[in-house]
Amino acid sequence: MIRRPTILDVAARAGVSKSTVSLVLQGSKQVRPETREAVEKAMAEIGYVYNRAAANLRSASVGLVGLVINDLRNPFFTEFATSLQMALAAEGYATVIANSDEDAELQAKLVGSMIEHGVSALVISPAYGAASDTFDQLARTGLPVLQVLRKMDERTSIFPFASFDYASGSAKATRHLLEQGAASVAFVGGLPGRAITRERKSGWREVLKAEGIEEIALHGKSSRAFGMQAADQLMADYPDVDAALCFNDLVALGLMAGFARAERPVGSGFHVVGFDDIEEAAQSWPQLSSVACDISGFARDTAARLLHWMVEGQRPEPEFRSPVRLISRASSLGPTE
Amino acid sequence: MIRRPTILDVAARAGVSKSTVSLVLQGSKQVRPETREAVEKAMAEIGYVYNRAAANLRSASVGLVGLVINDLRNPFFTEFATSLQMALAAEGYATVIANSDEDAELQAKLVGSMIEHGVSALVISPAYGAASDTFDQLARTGLPVLQVLRKMDERTSIFPFASFDYASGSAKATRHLLEQGAASVAFVGGLPGRAITRERKSGWREVLKAEGIEEIALHGKSSRAFGMQAADQLMADYPDVDAALCFNDLVALGLMAGFARAERPVGSGFHVVGFDDIEEAAQSWPQLSSVACDISGFARDTAARLLHWMVEGQRPEPEFRSPVRLISRASSLGPTE
DNA sequence: CATAACTTTTGGATCGTTCCAATTCCAGCA
DNA sequence: TGCTGGAATTGGAACGATCCAAAAGTTATG
Structure with a gap:
């Protein structure tokens, strides 16, 4: 196989210097349009492919x-x-x-x-x-x-750290569950001791404390499997609990599957709210209420933008919290028996 | 900010030449162990980081x-x-x-x-x-x-193309559904005209043809949403259909959610088999039967290996098919009313 | 028409590594 | 001691782009 063409080959073909070719590659506007065209034509003709490794070596910024x-x-x-x-x-x-x-x-x-x-x-x-x-x-x-x-x-x-305002989200969800008639709201999922678990619990804890309700929490892996297991445990050990705020939607979905298996489908008699509002939440049965973190919006508007600033040398705030909102669906809206 | 150290700095610190440092970096065994150690110590001391761009520029192969x-x-x-x-x-x-x-x-x-x-x-x-x-x-x-x-x-x-043996998987699933007592098996999901849809339908079609059963297929996007919609359509337009082979598990899960919403939970009276056996299949309610494609095994043993050969200049077979297997769970095992 | 002012193009140095041929080192042997 | 041959080390060229200061070309100005 013959070697890949370089800007020198392009330059020779177009009848200009390598520097000009480089300028064209960088989209500099100080090359004459005709020259640019000639260079681009030459590139197309000989099948030139840009060698980013070489460029990076010289210019540091990589994109x-x-x-x-x-x-x-x-x-x-x-x-x-x-x-x-x-x-x-x-x-x-x-x-x-x-x-x-x-x-x-x-x-x-x-x-x-x-x-x-x-x-x-x-x-x-x-x-x-x-x-x-x-x-x-x-x-x-x-x-x-x-x-x-x-x-x-x-x-x-x-x-710098960017995330969601989980604390106020969990407070909102807990208040919602109580308003829907729940007497006792358990927290299910999340590994104990982790920062994110603490954050997602903090609002729940605050509201319960204000209402004088006992805090019941089942911690574990944030998976469906744990959710199913937690359902069994709740039914067996805490018959008075009639609502759950889950660490995330996966746990919540598992919890709902566990209740369904026990022929006690969530919706009436037991309410559930998850966290994250993953796509599936709206498609499960019953549809799952969830604290929605607009993750693609966060990626697009918060993360990408912060990163852009940082690359340009700015120093953003050390901590940034995106707001969340509660989406209430069937899993937290049915009648309480 | 000071500039990043290069192998020259390492060489100076270790009292050897840059070439020796390069040899150490490449793990050549022709450097004396003591020399190697000295170089590694120097690298650690000045916080050297390898510049792959430079290396690539010279040596082509990149990994x-x-x-x-x-x-x-x-x-x-x-x-x-x-x-x-x-x-x-x-x-x-x-x-x-x-x-x-x-x-x-x-x-x-x-x-x-x-x-x-x-x-x-x-x-x-x-x-x-x-x-x-x-x-x-x-x-x-x-x-x-x-x-x-x-x-x-x-x-x-x-x-070269590597994929799964979908045709025999769909045949297996269809035969299984018939054995469980189904009278009519619909195919749900998959965009019409696509190669993969054709493949996943082909075994189903063959078996139905052999049994003289009418082919009923609902095509659409391979999403949960379509599955839910298809459930309504099946119940409304094809009351005789009592089983479905779905294009993938997402569709199957949507279908099951749709039946659940209509208070006709899948399991008794209607059977479903999906495709892909995603993690969630075993955690849904009822648990979803699925044609399992061992995707991580495929990635590890088929794709990675083929790729390795190709990088080394070998030319693999133009088409490679990994076997699939049927996992039967509750969604296709309950009694037929 | 000469010169200034500006635009466009250019050659050489440079980035940090690998490759290669050449050199140095050193133990073993006559 | 002098020589030999393999192991270990070395310096310089190369990779393919960018950067920069300077040259060449173009237009405007007096």
């Missing part, structure tokens, strides 16, 4: 953004990743998506690989685990890093 | 694989993408994942961008649309390209 997600299989994160990719594509950035699968070690490797590939910024929803040295190392590179949706650690905030 | 997916939001593809990424990571490749969102134009851009970034191979599940010129262009670059899960076009097979 490549790394995106490291802790669990890309979770639809919530998938939605975020794809939306962010599109938003960034519109601004001319290419995006590298990687899935750390909650593995801190793999995450460190992925981050390293991305830096090697010369990303000009990094968006990360971190995996849990002792990765604080990864972060220190990252900080030392001076790369713009935006932490999203999950905070590595309560105290540290080396990097 | 970067591009993965273009038509719909990354679909859990089936998400699973494939993440599994492939991990399998490739184990072989030392970095993976760039991109989502074309069924947009042929965007797909062309993404492919172009990946080539520019110097991927050494491309895995693509193509978007539909007039992108055949994209493919021609790709073919001209001589890059190893593996087409997966979806074929661009019935006739063309410029690139």
